[in-house]
Amino acid sequence: MARSATIRDVASAAGVSIAVVSRVINPGSGPVRAETRDRVLAAIEQLAYRPRTAARELKQAGAATxxxxxxxxxxxxxxxxxxxxxxxxxxxxxxxxxxxxxxxxxxxxxxxxxxxxxxxxxxxxxxxxxxxxxxxxxxxxxxxxxxxxxxxxxxxxxxxxxxxDNVRSARQATEHLVDLGHRRIGFISGPETSSTGRARTAGHRAVLAERGVEQDDALVRHVPFRGEQGGDAVGALLALPEPPTALVVANTAQVVAALRRLRLRGTAVPADLSVVVFDDDPWTELFEPALTIIRQPxxxxxxxxxxxxxxxxxxxxxxxxxxxxxxxxxxxxxxxx
Amino acid sequence: MARSATIRDVASAAGVSIAVVSRVINPGSGPVRAETRDRVLAAIEQLAYRPRTAARELKQAGAATxxxxxxxxxxxxxxxxxxxxxxxxxxxxxxxxxxxxxxxxxxxxxxxxxxxxxxxxxxxxxxxxxxxxxxxxxxxxxxxxxxxxxxxxxxxxxxxxxxxDNVRSARQATEHLVDLGHRRIGFISGPETSSTGRARTAGHRAVLAERGVEQDDALVRHVPFRGEQGGDAVGALLALPEPPTALVVANTAQVVAALRRLRLRGTAVPADLSVVVFDDDPWTELFEPALTIIRQPxxxxxxxxxxxxxxxxxxxxxxxxxxxxxxxxxxxxxxxx
DNA sequence: GAGCATACTGGAAACGATTCCACTTTTGTT
DNA sequence: AACAAAAGTGGAATCGTTTCCAGTATGCTC
Known part of the structure; x- marks a missing residue:
């Protein structure tokens, strides 16, 4: 396999110096006679020359490209x-x-x-x-x-x-549920280390406090964003002596796992459990019942x-x-x- | 903002040549005394030196990295x-x-x-x-x-x-539907220019021919993989004088649009229209009714x-x-x- | 047609790494 | 103790560009 063409090959093919080729490649970097440019372009075409990014980046220090x-x-x-x-x-x-x-x-x-x-x-x-x-x-x-x-x-x-504004969005979700009459609301959130997880539980808790709803830490589950653990979390919540009547879930992966579990258990949505999701997958609308969501722009x-x-x-x-x-x-x- | 450290800075900080620094950076490329290495590593640490990929790639021609x-x-x-x-x-x-x-x-x-x-x-x-x-x-x-x-x-x-094997998979889908008794099968495929689109329609047609089912080109729709056009295609199919009783769809985006349209029209799945999808999104199982799919490994x-x-x-x-x-x-x- | 400003061109020095090769030091063997 | 082999080190070339600067050709003005 032939080594690929460099700027030098182009230069000698076109009978000019590499500086000229460089100017042709980057228009605006200096004057080139039209006729010369054509010759260079022809050589580029003929040799299938493509400047190497590595060399280019090496020279131009801060490439914001x-x-x-x-x-x-x-x-x-x-x-x-x-x-x-x-x-x-x-x-x-x-x-x-x-x-x-x-x-x-x-x-x-x-x-x-x-x-x-x-x-x-x-x-x-x-x-x-x-x-x-x-x-x-x-x-x-x-x-x-x-x-x-x-x-x-x-x-x-x-x-x-x-x-x-995760605090605000979590507030909206929880307010919506409290307004509907829910008092025990499960919350499947991201890991405690995640800023979103913290902000959302904060918003959730704030509403509960304002509305005088009793808080129960067992209702808040921190689950990895990725993987199947949303299902286990739902299982654990529903196995509580006093299970929640509503559920807020942090993302698509978790809600898929959760819904799968609910179906397995025969839990009806929303009759047995209301569900809100932080996400906006087109499927959420197609699911039966259509899911209440928080849509991020x-x-x-x-x-x-x-x-x-x-x-x-x-x-x-x-x-x-x-x-x-x-x-x-x-x-x-x-x-x- | 200070220019970031180069291999030369490290070399002089450690009191060695750049060749030695390079050997330290890429272990196995040559011998370095343990004590020297430590000194170099310390300098690297201290200067927060990170070799520039651009320079590296420039030298090593064919980086399969x-x-x-x-x-x-x-x-x-x-x-x-x-x-x-x-x-x-x-x-x-x-x-x-x-x-x-x-x-x-x-x-x-x-x-x-x-x-x-x-x-x-x-x-x-x-x-x-x-x-x-x-x-x-x-x-x-x-x-x-x-x-x-x-x-x-x-x-x-x-x-x-x-x-x-797209021909084979399309065959399976169509055979399944023909076995169930369908005679008019809609096929929402990718663009005709796509190899998958062509292979799948070929498999589909082969089965129809083998089973002696009448072919109707109006039942095969070529739709872009991306976007909402799956919905229109379904609309067109169902508006035919003799609409299909089954439908094969090429991917998730298309099936989402299609299902949305079906819901809008009040078409029941599978009672009015059977559906098979080439895709494997977890939601397909959660959808009611669970979708028959072709799962790609x-x-x-x-x-x-x-x-x-x-x-x-x-x-x-x-x-x-x-x-x-x-x-x-x-x-x-x-x-x- | 002389003088000057431009347009155009090319030589050479970077950029920051790797690597070859020659040189020095250490180690090991007898 | 002498010598060969191995380990360690550094100088300098190189990768393929961009860019500065100096030099040459061209056009314009009077």
Whole structure:
């Protein structure tokens, strides 16, 4: 296999210097006579020359041309759609996206960040899984914009945050259920270490306190975002001496596992158990009964994230925290107990 | 912001030459005295030095350390799970994945391929959307392994293919329906340009011919994989003077749109219309009635793809075409007409 | 047609790593 | 104690670009 053509090959084929070829490749970087340009372009075409990114990036230190997107789990439809939108937004700005998945594994996350660091990407958008403070700090230190989306980490100074107002959304869900007359409300949340998990349980608890509903810690379950444990959590809740009459679930994977379990047990929704989900998969509407959901404005999340990730990097800039509005969509899976 | 440390900074901090630092960074590349190594490592730690990928790649010509994954649509759960598995497989081999999405847009696909070419990745796994023969050819020309997964392209010499046997799976679906007594079977397939679309309709037609069922081209609809057009297709089919009593649908996005439309029209499944889907989303089981599906062995697809993509590159090697077995899972959405 | 400002071109120095090869030091053998 | 082999180290070339700067050709003005 012949070594692929370099700028030098093109230069000699076109009978010019490599400097000229470089100017042809990057229009606007200097004058080139039209006739010369044509000759160079012909040579490029003929040799199928493509400049090597590696060499290019090596020379131009801070290439804001690539953006890292570190997702916890593409298998989660919410993240998948977020990725889709981020790619779309980035593309409209002529930026490429390096998409990495951590599968909710702190180790993989650390690896992903190491890659991004050594690639010197222009910005990073991430749904952090674990507290890898060193890795995040390293990114900041390179003056890379760091944007946490959906979830966030407290101990990463300088990182921007984009998410829905989780406290508020959890409040809405719980208020809705309390208004319907529920007094024992199960809450399947993300891990306690996750910012979303904490914010949502906080909102939930606040409403219960305001409404004078008795709190029972046994009703709040912290379950990994990924995997099948949502089912076990539901099982445990319904096995309580005083089982809940309503349930709030944190994401699609969990609700799928939970619904599967409910069907197995013959628990009727909403007759025996009302259900609210933090997510917006098209299937939630098709499910019988249609699920009451909290719909996150994915396009907005993506737009703001990309914006911040690509902003002029000024280490001094105040980190911003953007909260977008989620929509509460009551449907058929919630009713009076 | 201070320029980040280079190998030279580390070398002078540790009082050694850059050659030694390089050997420390890549263990096994040459001898280093233990004491020296410690000194270098300390300097690395202290300066937070991280080698730049760009420089590294520039030197080592054929770095088989990165693999490109070009997906048509991460929003499609099938592809999302494929991505998840590919990342997993690649990681177990110490390889990183550059995930790019084309959103079923030939333009975006071409861009993605251009990136991959200029990055000189070791291998590419793709679900091709369009015939971009030049781009694919360029990859082959660089002696990059090209693996098509799920779908394939005919006019790309040298590319490997990994997919299920689409003819066979479509046969199973149609046979199942014919056995149940259906004579008019609607078929919502991918675009005619897609290999899967063609293979599946071929299998479908073969069974009809064998069983002496009258064929009607109006019953076969070619619909984009992405978007909402599955709904319109269903509407059109049911508006036929002689509407079908059964329906085969090509993927999740299409079936979601289709089911939404059916619900709107009040068409009962399977009483009025039996439904089979080429896909395996957990929701298909939760849907009422549980959908009869064709389950693709995603883990196998991923394993084979990564294997081929990372294989020793020998341009001479015969391109392989691997067909893995899909599983037909009859559930409640199909019954006698 | 002289003088000057531009347009165009090419030589050479980076960028930050890896790697070959020659050189020095240590170790082991007899 | 002498010598060979092995271990350790550093100088310098190289990978494929971009970019600075100096040099040459061209066009314009008077």
């Amino acid at each position: 690539t953006l890292g997107l570190v997702l916890a789990d593409v298998t989660n439809p919410f993240f998948a759609r977020l990725a889709d939108r981020v790619v779309w937004e980035a593309r409209s700005r002529g930026v490429q996206v390096l998409l990495m998945t951590t599968q909710e594994d702190p180790h993989l996350e650390e690896e992903a960040l190491a890659t991004l660091v050594s690639r010197r990407v222009g910005g990073v958008i991430a749904t952090p899984t674990a507290t890898n403070p060193d890795s995040w700090a390293r990114l900041r230190q390179l003056d890379t914009n760091v944007v946490f989306v959906d979830r966030s980490l407290d101990d990463v100074p300088g990182a921007h945050t984009v998410s829905i 994915i396009a907005m999340l993506a737009a703001h994230s990309v914006e911040l990730a690509l902003a002029e990097r000024a280490s001094a800039a105040e980190p911003r925290s953007i909260a977008v509005e989620a929509e509460f969509v009551p449907r058929a899976s919630t009713s009076a107990p | 990165t693999l490109g994954l070009v997906l048509a649509d991460v929003t499609n759960p099938f592809f999302a799970r494929l991505a998840d598995r590919v990342v997993w497989e690649a990681r177990s081999r110490g390889v990183q994945v550059l995930l790019m999405t084309t959103q079923e847009d030939p333009h975006l696909e071409e861009e993605a391929l251009a990136t991959l070419v200029s990055r000189r990745v070791g291998g590419v796994i793709a679900t091709p959307t369009a015939t971009n023969p030049d781009s694919w050819a360029r990859l082959r020309q660089l002696d990059t392994n090209v693996v098509f997964v799920d779908r394939s392209l005919d006019d790309v010499p040298g590319a490997h293919t990994v997919s299920i 995603i883990a196998m697809l991923a394993a084979h793809s990564v294997e081929l993509a990372l294989a020793e590159r020998a341009s001479a090697a015969e391109p392989r075409s691997i067909a893995v077995e899909a599983e037909f899972v009859p559930r409640a959405s199909t019954s006698a007409p």
